[in-house]
Amino acid sequence: MRKMNLKPMMNPHSVAIIGASRNPDKVGHVILQNYINAGYSGKLYAVNKEADEIMGVKAYKSVLDIKENIDLAVIAIPAEFVPQAMEECGKAKVKSLVVVSGGFAEIGNNDLQDKLVSVANKYNMPTLGPNCLGIMDPKSREDTLFLPTFKLSRPQVGGVSFVCQSGAVGSTVLDLIAGEGFGLSKFISYGNAAHVDEVDILSYLMDDPDTKAIIMYVEGIKRGKEFVELARKITKKKPVIILKAGRTAAGMAAARSHTAALAGNYEEHEAIFRQFGFTVAEDLSELLYYAKILSTESFPSGGRTAIITNGGGVGVITADAMASTKHLTLADFTQKTKTALRKVMPPLVNITNPLDLAGDAGEERYGAALSLLSADPNVDMILVIALFQTPGADSRVAAKLISAKEQLDKPLIALSIGADYTKMHRIMMESAGLPVYDSPSSAVKSLDALLKYAKYRNGK
Amino acid sequence: MALLEYFEARKLLEKYNIKSIGSKYVSSASDAVKFSKGSGIALKLISDKALHKSKAGLVKLNLSDAKEISFAYNDLVRKGKNLRPYKILAQEMAPGGIEIIIGGRVDPQFGRFILLGLGGIYVEVFKDFALRLCPITQQDALHMIDQLKSRNVITYNGKSTKHLVDLLLKVSKMISENGSITELDLNPIIIRENGYDAVDIRVLK
Structure with a gap:
């Protein structure tokens, strides 16, 4: 199984925000603002072609001008410019990337997404996204979310990590978690999963001592066999609560046998989740209910x-x-x-x-x-x-x-x-x-x- | 995908010690009467063009005397006109029990699955089934049974659990070891407190 080093992405000591902006309407502005508001303790750099300084943070024309070690670059610029920015990150030896920008495979722009993947592979830079919210960790105060804190409350530090493919589901549930007392370890929104996917993220969280339980929202599993291999191990270590979208899309019509008619795609996913000890949630509120109890690490011997x-x-x-x-x-x-x-x-x-x-x-x-x-x-x-x-x-x-x-x-x-x-x-x-x-x-x-x-x- | 011929499919089952009901192709009404030896039989028309036999009236059950058998045989021949090529299969009637389905299928992403459910005509009405990735463990088999709403019915309140678990493990082994099987329906299998018989076998390769 491939092993990506996600540590610099999950717990970065230095972050460059590419597309940081003085204009409050820009995503890059909100992200930088959030890092400042959260009191991020590592080194923070802004990258912007025009400004010298944004909100008190020194700005560079290119990531190549920073000349310091950078664990993570957050990229929030229009999609067409992303591969070029990634090239520069590669040359600057940036260790990992979060690409917040949309406009890739989700709108049919597959070529651009392929380009993103090839640059990520060329420089061996684990890349989250594109089309994602990125990462939030209330403990390390990492926060790549482009949603302002007055709109989306930030949860307190806790033991539940939340892995989410969809940004909208992610921010909704995150807001709900903020209203609960159990707290959050990490939030990871991975969007198109072009490079880093759910298997990489779960492998990381499996060994993360701060994560006591994992909640997860998926639309599809990219690497089925690797997922199963991981599933056998992860639930023996910590609970994973999962919500899978697409319940009703069972391909009944063309099926030739009863078995094929009954066992559609959702049913297969659910079967695997059950078989390997996942806790299956049927709606968003169940994700929270189950997380609450399963993260206590107190297990009964009977019912x-x-x-x-x-x-x-x-x-x-x-x-x-x-x-x-x-x-x-x-x-x-x-x-x-x-x-x-x-x-x-x-x-x-x-x-x-x-x-x-x-x-x-x-x-x-x-x-x-x-x-x-x-x-x-x-x-x-x-x-x-x-x-x-x-x-x-x-x-x-x-x-x-x-x-x-x-x-x-x-x-x-x-x-x-x-x-x-x-x-x-x-x-x-x-x-x-x-x-x-x-x-x-x-x-x-x-x-x-x-x-x-x-x-x-x-x-x- | 092609349907495996009935007796070939049966041979495959035998290799894994999976019991199926006594059967023979018959080519005339008197042939069928001879097969019955005076006890009840079933007649089924088998054709690639007819996938759901009982819905299409191509399954005749509990035929006991020569008159009934001949009448049923001739009716199948009439219905078979549009379903050529076809064969008519005579089968012993399994002793009474509960109908279950055990199935299998291949998913390109995850691999080979096994299914257990309440069978026969109830399959698609109640959709009471459990699915697991192969190969399954004994524990998985028990969980599959436990997952069904009909668990107490198909296990006779637990009395047939042991041989149902055995059967599931055998089918899982067969599915796992035969890479060319793409879909499998053993539906129905008649399960009883002390045994079972696979009645209909459909293997797609």
């Missing part, structure tokens, strides 16, 4: 789940949702646990699963229930429902859940449904590493996905 709640109805709805999954069951607490719970809980609390702590439950009841259930050998996972509209629930309950999460070696998730006051607590808990869900079905599906992945990893 017996305890539900703790401060609202009876929501507990029942959640138990119902659980019944529709394949592998989750309501845990049957041991006699020892039941006796201990009976002792500490007030008479209005029935000792059953779901365990309804009642609307006036505060941190004490949550704390007692969590510590007893986490010690119960019949419980593999715990789902805690904390409804912050109730009289007993406030930030102390959230804090109790966070400290339980820190001590627990079993998977624990929270379900909190509601508006502003609840959202505040959701972010609080999630930033501390506790996955929080906003609907019974998403919570339950995510636990099911976690269990499925854990089983795959253990070879079951």
Whole structure:
């Protein structure tokens, strides 16, 4: 398998922005502005034929004039000039490229794209794109996105890396991730995949210690056999959640056999994802739900789940949702646990699963229930429902859940449904590493996905 | 792509110890009656021009006496006029069971796939199937079964799981080792608690 060195691209110590501009309408302006805003700590160079200086950054006529080591050049100029700029980068020994510019194979301009690939190969420069957003890494403060920060919020540092072929899906999901507490390790939008493709990117992320889980949106896989070879390895190391577009384009009409009629292109992709332990998402929100739980690196040994709640109805709805999954069951607490719970809980609390702590439950009841259930050998996972509209629930309950999460070696998730006051607590808990869900079905599906992945990893 | 002749396809299956139902080409109604030896048979018209036999009324099942057999045979001959060249295949009736499909196909990008699903006429109605890349492991075979909504039906609540897994592994081996197979339909295979019979075999090369 080919091995591209993507380190200079993913974690560059020096960046040249080709097409940096004083004109705020230009893509190159926004990219440079974002690097400055993000507080990028490496060396920054602007390349522009006319200006001497842009936003306080010294500008050069050509990348060849910089005469310093350059790890990454971001190219944001009209497509026709890209191959020439790449030639100059090659001569200047630039280590890697991100070509943001569009106007290549996506509009039928295949010759120009072929030219791009041949220059990339000639100088052995890993090249991302063209027609892509590029890379964002909140930790190294790399940010090649041409979308201003007031339009697209930047996520906090976290353990989830997001690989995305489409720029539009990429920026949408990225904005959603910014609204979640779990945070981002790297965002990589690779557009036309002319040179660097999904296999190269996944190979890099497989060994990236900052990446705990990967979410991925693909339209097509370029190198099928290499992808399968990689798929066998990567999911044994870290979870990969994948959304594949093109579900409905099954080529039914011309098929000669039943097998060919059933097993279209999407089905084949899905089969491979399943076979090699990927978590398949069916829409954008599922990407986030699954990422949240799978990036915690806490894996269950079975599907017996305890539900703790401060609202009876929501507990029942959640138990119902659980019944529709394949592998989750309501845990049957041991006699020892039941006796201990009976002792500490007030008479209005029935000792059953779901365990309804009642609307006036505060941190004490949550704390007692969590510590007893986490010690119960019949419980593999715990789902805690904390409804912050109730009289007993406030930030102390959230804090109790966070400290339980820190001590627990079993998977624990929270379900909190509601508006502003609840959202505040959701972010609080999630930033501390506790996955929080906003609907019974998403919570339950995510636990099911976690269990499925854990089983795959253990070879079951 | 060409359809492999029925008995050649059968020979290929035999090489992998995949059981198929007793069959013979017949050239007259009395030939068919003789084949039946008094027990139930099926008659099928086989032609490159007819891909979906049961939809076209080219499959006659549960023919038990001479009168029924002759009537069915003559009807197939009549329908075959526009489907020449054709042959008429007589088959023993498999003991009752559940119809499943096991199939295979080649994808230029990823390689060779195996499919398991609820079979017979239900294939395209329920689209209840699982697909994996070959060769599969025993674990993969179990996951394929588990993925089906009809898993409890086709495994008789788990009782036939073991021989279904065996069968899947054999077919996967056959698909993997025969590079010239481009598509394969074993549909239906009649599966029972304690055994199975491949009834229709379609191998495209």
